[in-house]
Amino acid sequence: MTTTISVVIPARNRAAVIGRAIACANNQTFLPIEIIVVDDGSDDNGATVAAAQAAQGDAVPIRVIPLDTRAGAPNARNVGAAAATGEWIALLDSDDGWDETKLASLIPLIDDDVVAVFSDTVFLDGLGGSTRKFGPTAENPEELLYENTLGGCSAAMIRRQTFVDIGGFDITLPSCQDWDMWLKLQQAGRIALCHEPLTQYYFDAGDRISRNPRSVVEGHEVLYARILSDYAPAERVADIRRFQPFHLAQTLAYFTGVRKGTFRAAIRNPVRPHPRTTRRSAIHLLATSWGLTRA
Template identity: 70%
Template sequence: MRISVVIPARNRAKVIGRAIECANRQTVAPVEIIVVDDGSDDDGATVAAARAAEVAGIPVSILELDARAGAPNARNIGVAAAKGDWIALLDSDDGWADTKLAEQIALIADDVVAVFTDTLFHDGKGGGTTKFGKDVDDLSALLYENTLGGCSAVMIRRSAFDAVGGFDISLPSCQDWDMWLKLRGAGRIALCHRPLTHYYFDGDDRISRNPVSVAKGHRVLYDRILSDYAPADRTADIRRFQRFHLAQTLVYSTGIRRGALTPALRNLVAPHGRTTRRSTVHLIGTALGLIRP
């Protein structure tokens, strides 16, 4: 099995070394590490830091894009250049436990198109919280929300990546969620319920912090889910959850409270089955400015 690690990076001189180092420390070594510099404007600092982090034994290729293409496009470009039959995606400001690839490999079978791990969110104070991937043997979980997490948690069969057309670069956000939906239709997704992916908050310029992109991307994908994936008898239920979900996402990811109160109050009166009273009350308090997001 040949695994290629693909790392998109833009203006990440301070953290790119950490990502490359954790890929180099894997107990099952990848055949290559591909860094796609997404038109960084830091006078070559990101590329220089990536080259400085190279370790003998695992080839590191650096693809420098002349202009910013966006992380999903950079990932597509990196995968197109990859030699491996499996692709391990790694964001430049994330990290992995040393056994991450080995434990994913152990779950691969002929019908598996992707393997996810859980994600540990570091709080910067020596602690953190864990996101557990939910059971997606039933596609319904992914119809409501991204239950699998971000790109750094996944290893994808190269043939499946190509078959579904890679990441949809027309989406302003939610490209990862869209990809997981496409992969679920292409085969089986395996889950490793251990927090082997590490999410840090020291990277800048995350698309998840841009309220315009977040809102537009979610609305486009919501419509796509209802038209392409959801059974007819579930559309009303999914659409009702989407209003609450978007309000949560905007408040907690971007800090935008405007417009969150109405869907929160509606959910308090008629709770959706995928929500809790506590989460609804917390959203109301945050929307009113009584609780910090």
């Protein structure tokens, strides 16, 4: 039986880059059965651009679902997933991209007990140059209790029925909606990993939730508490709790550029280092918190 895949692209004010995302989905060596663009109450003409792409008559049908009121990317993903007809949902943020072999490379990893498949991500600057690579490292399920070891949404392909069964993305979270989803998926079945850099994360599209310090802090605090109460085995709670301040400090310093509030966690770790941190990472965070080096 042929695997059927629906691509879901949430978009808000992405007229300048939405065409790139759609082209990535349209140029796959294994074609999806549909591309669903959910426009999250954009102020620009992003939905019009997406509709124009659909009118070009490419190989993959494109549907544009406009939302009158902005409700956030997690809600837009849920709307797109609800409209999808494919057996699998491949998530693609409107400012990200894929290698043309992305879907073809994930399909062989699907098995009856697999509920999601993730690829590696390559981070690109505005000129397309590679800056670094992130590989999913959650072969050990406990890794995901400490930090998001699977990456962002564009790396994920999720079984649609599982997505429905676990309730989709939690739209009440100010941030960390992806990490929360991966934890739920891990409870639902097996997550397969593809260690090829097939997802492209660009830094040329403006605001992201991950760059809003207040949302980052609030989302992490809620999810940290949820991990301790709902997911962590009793014998790991104390260790996970001790790592969380250092993890939040790293996230603030490196993803939002905010140093305020990170110094205490940075100085505490070298005094009482957590096993998940290295001397180098502790010193770098301390230097970043002091403003001696850039994130």
